Amino acid sequence: MQTVVLAAGEGTRMRPLTASRPKPMVPVADRPLVAHTIDAAVDAGASHLVLVVGYEADAVRSYFGDHYRGVPVTFAVQTEQRGTADAVRVAAAELDDGPFVVLNGDALYDTPSLTRLYESGPAVGSYRVDNPSSYGVLVTDGDGSDGGGIRVTGVIEKPAEPPSNLINTGAYHFPSEAQAWLDVGESERGELELTDVLERTCDAFDVRAIPFERWLDVGRPWELLAANEWKLDELSPRVDGTVADDAVLEGPVVVEAGARVRSGVVIEGPALIREHATVGPNAYVRGATVVGEEAKVGHAVEVKNSILMEGATVGHLSYVGDSVLGRDVNFGAGTKVANLRHDGADVKLTVKGERVATGRRKLGVVVGDGVKTGINASLNAGVVLSEGSHVAPGEVVTRDR
Known part of the structure; x- marks a missing residue:
């Protein structure tokens, strides 16, 4: 046809x-x-x-x-x-x-x-x-x-x-x-x-x-998370890259060729670690997560139900939850992402200039290509950072940039 x-x-x-x-x-x-x-x-x-x-x-x-x-x-x-x-x-x-x-x-x-x-x-x-x-x-x-x-x-x-x-x-x-x-x-x-x-x-x-x-x-960024949740559920476990002897892989986890999972890492699938990506040491990856090609998840970082696109880096002692990070994003050490409103309501996100309810109780940030955050930056739930924008060290970001 x-x-x-x-x-x-x-x-x-x-x-x-x-x-x-x-x-x-x-x-x-x-x-x-x-x-x-x-x-x-x-x-x-x-x-x-x-x-x-x-x-x-x-x-x-x-x-x-x-x-x-x-x-x-x-x-x-x-x-x-x-x-x-x-x-x-x-x-x-x-x-x-x-x-x-x-x-x-x-x-x-x-x-x-x-x-x-x-x-x-x-x-x-x-x-x-x-x-x-x-x-x-x-x-x-x-x-x-x-x-x-x-x-x-x-x-x-x-x-x-x-x-x-x-x-x-x-x-x-x-x-x-x-x-x-x-x-x-x-x-x-x-x-x-x-x-x-x-x-x-x-x-x-x-x-x-x-x-x-x-x-x-x-059509919208949080639906990209839902799409990954769907497709990662179809994964069959496979390890073609390098996994440290004391790393723990639970559930459907794929480690592609050239990828490296270092000592002390725990990955709870479904998760996909793409070619030449690096995770750890001592990192925790869980939920429906993609660590993209040549992306880096540093020491003692937790990534939950998120997408890290090609070349994205999350520095040590950081937390990223229910978020989408574009290509070549660099989160400085200690960057924290909030992914839950204290009132329990659905997180809102800006779409074409309007704040829209996403239908998701947990949603972190959407970050365009090339964004950089300084050390100990804090990003509020539902924040959108445009391509190439910067966040200063120690800054608390509660509005789109």
């Missing part, structure tokens, strides 16, 4: 982590986010991949090349981000006649559910959530008792009064005819929306909602 993967967006809601890289290339466990999407697509039956690229397109091109896992890859460039229908219209020049699947490159899909989407007729992936008013909600006819899935008649974007809790996952199986329906008008948001193509498909075909057992839209 020919498959279009949308990977052109800037990822402004994921800033500062996307200040110098496209959101689909943000790392999740051992590979970029979009690679998890594409791996699921290949496993489900993708025979030709068309990747729509735009912002920082070369990063996507260089990772996937012209073949990925034996499947041909072509690229279509969306020079202006005008919406999802426009992205697929750009990709249509690379498609043959016949049905096609469209997937969001910044979402995780479980492979069995995605396989059912590929093997169906015209369809849309669906998922049930507690807060459907934040999503596109599917309008349906019937209960799916005929065994073919619930019939979809339309979609309503972010309704104040949702007709159901069944939402659109951004995964579509379109008939060949839909290639001629991609020239749509602007929506109220000023974008060319693929949901308009879905509406027309519903008018002409019997479109079914394929229930997804698991799905995650990875």
Whole structure:
């Protein structure tokens, strides 16, 4: 099945982590986010991949090349981000006649559910959530008792009064005819929306909602933590690097080639220690944690449920919890991250200039590439540090920088 993967967006809601890289290339466990999407697509039956690229397109091109896992890859460039229908219209020049699947490159899909989407007729992936008013909600006819899935008649974007809790996952199986329906008008948001193509498909075909057992839209920094929690749970323990005799590895822990786990370290998985990373001595790593390539966790440091990207360093006697650290971040010795509000409420984080409830009781900091903290710095829960910013020794940071 020919498959279009949308990977052109800037990822402004994921800033500062996307200040110098496209959101689909943000790392999740051992590979970029979009690679998890594409791996699921290949496993489900993708025979030709068309990747729509735009912002920082070369990063996507260089990772996937012209073949990925034996499947041909072509690229279509969306020079202006005008919406999802426009992205697929750009990709249509690379498609043959016949049905096609469209997937969001910044979402995780479980492979069995995605396989059912590929093997169906015209369809849309669906998922049930507690807060459907934040999503596109599917309008349906019937209960799916005929065994073919619930019939979809339309979609309503972010309704104040949702007709159901069944939402659109951004995964579509379109008939060949839909290639001629991609020239749509602007929506109220000023974008060319693929949901308009879905509406027309519903008018002409019997479109079914394929229930997804698991799905995650990875649009904001704390959802990146959730994505890592998902994918690290799939790890099989493996040690290809060097582990000291008195280090303790518990649960699913992967130590990649060239990585070094030094004396006195305790790692409670799921955890991934990437190539040429160093942990310890006497460090404690727990929860769903990734220590990225060439990253360093120093003496007596505790890291819990966090992501340290390539080249990040956490100096000795520091604590990092439920946080995301960008490339080449350097936390000075004694830097402490708070990850819990004293009132027990959900931690809020700034997204596109607005403080947003994350739904997470525990959340530390989000730190852009190249940030440096001085010794004994303290960072409050929900603080965002922009790319390249500095924190003075002993400083207590309670607001974004």
